[in-house]
Amino acid sequence: xxxxxxxxxxxxxxxxxxxxxxxxxxAATHLLEDMQARLRPPGGRDVAAEPSHVVKFSEG
Amino acid sequence: xxxxxxxxxxxxxxxEQRELSPVELVDSRLARIQRFDGKLHSFIRVLADEARAAAxxxxxxxxAGKYRGPLHGIPIGLKxxxxxxxxxxxxxxxxxxxxxxxxDAFSVARLKAAGAIVMGKLATHxxxxxxxSFDLPWPPARNPWDLSRFTGGSSSGTGASVAAGLVLGGTGxxxxxxxxxxxxxxxxxxxxxxxGLISRMGILPLAFSLDHAGPMAWTAEDCAILLQAMAGHDPxxxxxxxxxxxxxxxxxxxxxxxxxIGLIRHFYERDNETNAATRAAIAAASQTLEDLGCSVREVxxxxxxxxxxxxxxxxxxxAYAIHEANLRARFTDYGEIFRDRMALAGLVTxxxxxxxxxxxxxxxxxxxxxxxDLDLVMTAAAPxxxxxxxxxxxxxxxxxxxxxxxxxxxxxPAMSVCCGYTDAGLPLSxxxxxxxxxxxxxxxLAHAYEQATPWRDRRPSL
Numbered sequence: 001x002x003x004x005x006x007x008x009x010x011x012x013x014x015x016x017x018x019x020x021x022x023x024x025x026x027a028a029t030h031l032l033e034d035m036q037a038r039l040r041p042p043g044g045r046d047v048a049a050e051p052s053h054v055v056k057f058s059e060g
Numbered sequence: 061x062x063x064x065x066x067x068x069x070x071x072x073x074x075x076e077q078r079e080l081s082p083v084e085l086v087d088s089r090l091a092r093i094q095r096f097d098g099k100l101h102s103f104i105r106v107l108a109d110e111a112r113a114a115a116x117x118x119x120x121x122x123x124a125g126k127y128r129g130p131l132h133g134i135p136i137g138l139k140x141x142x143x144x145x146x147x148x149x150x151x152x153x154x155x156x157x158x159x160x161x162x163x164d165a166f167s168v169a170r171l172k173a174a175g176a177i178v179m180g181k182l183a184t185h186x187x188x189x190x191x192x193s194f195d196l197p198w199p200p201a202r203n204p205w206d207l208s209r210f211t212g213g214s215s216s217g218t219g220a221s222v223a224a225g226l227v228l229g230g231t232g233x234x235x236x237x238x239x240x241x242x243x244x245x246x247x248x249x250x251x252x253x254x255x256g257l258i259s260r261m262g263i264l265p266l267a268f269s270l271d272h273a274g275p276m277a278w279t280a281e282d283c284a285i286l287l288q289a290m291a292g293h294d295p296x297x298x299x300x301x302x303x304x305x306x307x308x309x310x311x312x313x314x315x316x317x318x319x320x321i322g323l324i325r326h327f328y329e330r331d332n333e334t335n336a337a338t339r340a341a342i343a344a345a346s347q348t349l350e351d352l353g354c355s356v357r358e359v360x361x362x363x364x365x366x367x368x369x370x371x372x373x374x375x376x377x378x379a380y381a382i383h384e385a386n387l388r389a390r391f392t393d394y395g396e397i398f399r400d401r402m403a404l405a406g407l408v409t410x411x412x413x414x415x416x417x418x419x420x421x422x423x424x425x426x427x428x429x430x431x432x433d434l435d436l437v438m439t440a441a442a443p444x445x446x447x448x449x450x451x452x453x454x455x456x457x458x459x460x461x462x463x464x465x466x467x468x469x470x471x472x473p474a475m476s477v478c479c480g481y482t483d484a485g486l487p488l489s490x491x492x493x494x495x496x497x498x499x500x501x502x503x504x505l506a507h508a509y510e511q512a513t514p515w516r517d518r519r520p521s522l
Contacts, residue, residue, distance in 0.1 A: 001407075009406070009407055010403060010406075013387075013388075013403075013406045014388040015387055015388065015391055015403055015406060016391045016392070017391065017399075017400070017403050018392065021396065021399075021400050021403075024400065024454065025400055025403050025404055028404055028454075028455045028458065029404070029407065031404075031455060031458035031459060032404055032407055032408065032458070034365075034369075035368075035369040035372055035373055035458065036369075036373070036408070036409075036412050038365060038366050038369035038370075038419075039369055039370065039373055039412060039415040039416050039418075039419050040415055045418060049418050049421070049422075050418065050421060051414055051417030051418045051420070051421060052417050052418070052420040052421035052424060053417075054255070054269045054299075054417075054420070054471070
């Protein structure tokens with residue numbers, strides 16, 4: 001994510017991030033992109049693959 | 061003369077036999093706090109008068125034959141996200157520094173009912189996430205084994221105060237490793253119990269579906285004593301499990317011979333490569349467990365980064381939702397580490413969150429299948445000994461995959477167990493993980509390991 005894209009995203013979120021901290025956040029967005037990619041298997045998921053509705057766990 | 065260091069079990073035996081007064085014990089801890097906490101910074105607030113009054117009450121009750129059990133008269137500390145009636149609960153943050161709850165957290169009430177004496181409120185990373193931070197109203201806690209070192213987080217004050225003998229045990233919370241990390245770096249035993257075993261009611265949340273409350277102490281036996289008091293169904297917590305609570309301390313005496321352990325070696329040798337000292341200590345611990353009659357075989361799971369991505373996406377979304385209004389209204393009242401981590405978290409999308417929950421379902425099934433013919437798994441609890449406190453990157457939680465968050469994703473009981481020391485005298489640790497609601501098995505094996513090794517005999521010199 002470029003610095004300009006970050007600024008736009010932060011404006012949408014309504015966050016008053018100090019100017020001095022923005023470059024460091026922008027530089028870290030690749031970590032987020034790596035994380036987001038890992039949530040999606042390369043071949044995609046079965047359309048019906050349910051999320052985990054964790055309120056209570058079963059024994060296991 | 062009260063010894064500088066006592067376990068809960070040791071102190072309880074002396075108190076029950078009336079060889080040690082709770083008043084003497086509390087006074088001795090207050091003296092240690094006075095002497096050492098100026099450099100440890102493990103306490104945000106010391107409740108000296110309240111603790112002395114509770115100790116006098118405990119002493120009178122015990123003298124009258126009304127001994128409540130092994131926590132009666134035992135000094136403990138509470139991570140400052142556990143709400144306490146009439147006493148500020150701040151999350152170590154300017155944002156909530158004036159927050160004075162009307163009631164105790166469910167688990168705090170249970171600890172008090174068991175006779176534990178609350179010595180004060182302990183340092184944490186800001187709202188159990190942002191730290192170590194030097195721009196908050198209180199400084200970060202320091203590691204008693206080396207004051208220049210990180211305690212681990214986020215239950216930093218609990219780690220420091222228990223290791224330093226300022227309290228005999230304490231409470232932590234664990235959303236991605238916040239009990240097990242400080243336990244590892246401070247040389248303690250710390251268990252993240254099964255999700256739902258301890259109510260979160262009255263504990264400031266970080267991420268609802270990953271948050272676990274739990275105890276930290278010097279030994280597995282002490283953790284069992286604390287867990288016994290803290291565990292139990294609470295209808296006010298929607299995640300609270302209505303599950304029978306066994307006698308955890310009695311279960312320590314059970315047999316460990318024949319337990320089947322899976323070693324997740326690739327987590328710490330390939331996926332998040334630990335240092336040589338940690339690898340050697342885990343290898344030795346594995347051999348000790350085999351010597352105790354357990355079988356150990358290697359198991360392979362999805363890459364650690366997959367577990368971390370799942371857990372971190374969920375944590376970021378849930379935490380952002382909790383803090384959204386305050387982040388918009390008073391962003392710079394938060395410390396820089398917390399607020400910038402949250403700014404990044406705000407970029408995680410709703411679709412990411414649902415994909416993470418779908419991945420979570422897959423990963424829970426994967427661990428359950430891997431453990432079908434196992435009783436426990438073991439792996440590293442931390443990538444190394446405690447690093448220098450000023451060397452922790454702002455986005456460390458995303459830079460290297462966490463060794464602990466996998467078991468927040470699965471809700472499994474997971475424990476840090478001290479397994480030695482570096483040449484410089486810093487603690488090393490490994491992680492034991494059980495099946496859900498088999499917390500007693502985790503504690504039993506950790507106890508057997510502690511009994512078979514000399515690591516509990518060493519304490520930090522302050």
